[in-house]
Amino acid sequence: MIKITSLDHNGRGIGKIDGKIVFVPFTLPGDVVDIRIINEKKNYIEAEVCNYIEESSDRIKSPCIYFGTCGGCDIMHMNYDSQILFKQQKVENIVNKYLEDNVKINRIVKSDNVLNYRNKVTFQVKEDVGFYKNKSYELIPIDKCLLCCDRINKSIKYLNLLDLSIIDKITCRYASNKLMIIISTKKHINNLHIEKIKDIADSIYMEYNGRYELLYGNEYLTEHLGKYSYLISPDSFFQVNIDVCLKLYTKINEYVNTGKNVLDLYCGTGSIGIFVNEGNNVLGIEINKNAIRDALKNKEIKKLENISFVCGDSGKCINNIDFKPDIIIVDPPRNGLNKITIENILKLMPNEILYVSCDPMTLVRDLNCLSKHYDIKEITPFDMFPNTKHVENLTYLLKK
């Protein structure tokens, strides 16, 4: 029997046996549990619960029947206040432990919706549509995912009518009342019998070897944020929680004064650059050519003359641009910025940098490289992904 006293960065409960740390998923500080040891290493033990003796007052009954098996949510057993506290402390602990400078961390910005917020999901496919069990390829068939929006959930029973033996994965994306279904296969297939899902989809694609072929309906989804509309291709990145995305972009816009040259690196469909374009000159750089095609169309929709886009590697392209940025906004994938990108940002040495990150560990690594020349003024966490361990962060840096 052990008492859980804290949480690690992955949301696992931490207790001790004879002074040795034990990680127990799906437990909370205040839980007292009997455990079964799964893996014992020199410095720590991994275990699972076999019996709850006392339950933490922060514990709720997860509303999802797949929680703990499907491998998606990590912390659906915490009430929302505890989830928020966990994420706030996670960012604070990582920053205090790994960042060389002392930095102000603002209160985390909450999500209005804790369930049904996701506008994109990829289902694994075997005999049924579902998710892989945590750390395995065993498929858990599901009839709904509580994180996903209603329209995606309603599609699942129709997706199960497809010939799943020839399908690898199915991705559903939703925006402004429209549903896009992307069927991934190993090779080009002449007839996917999509008539079974035509009634529920506004757009159907087949994807094989990274190629996207429109089989039915609209080429794009359209998302609306503030006064802007964004076309989104099947493989273009867009934030999964629109409500928190709007809060994030609004905060970014508060930092960007007018009359500036703004360089938007890792710009995707141009969403951030367009959001902050008013009164500024913006250049966006992005590696995915379909996302750049979307960005150019998004610029056209509002007839924006003050914004341009370049397709290429952000880190390398900024060496060859005729653009002297006052502000650089970076929003890289989870692995953060590489060495060359940081070196090239430092060559441009803008007055301000805004760093959007979905991984606090790579964020602090990169901030330590920038902090010789920049004061890290503040970090604002955003709860973009309720019920999971993940947290988005916006950092504001000002040249020394």
Ligand SMILES: C[S@@+](CC[C@H](N)C(=O)[O-])C[C@H]1O[C@@H](n2cnc3c(N)ncnc32)[C@H](O)[C@@H]1O
């Ligand atoms: C987290 S997304 C951010 C997109 C956009 N800023 C937004 O808010 O929708 C990261 C983007 O970086 C792009 N990307 C990945 N590696 C890149 C690279 N080396 N150079 C430029 N873009 C890259 C991805 O295609 C993706 O669109």
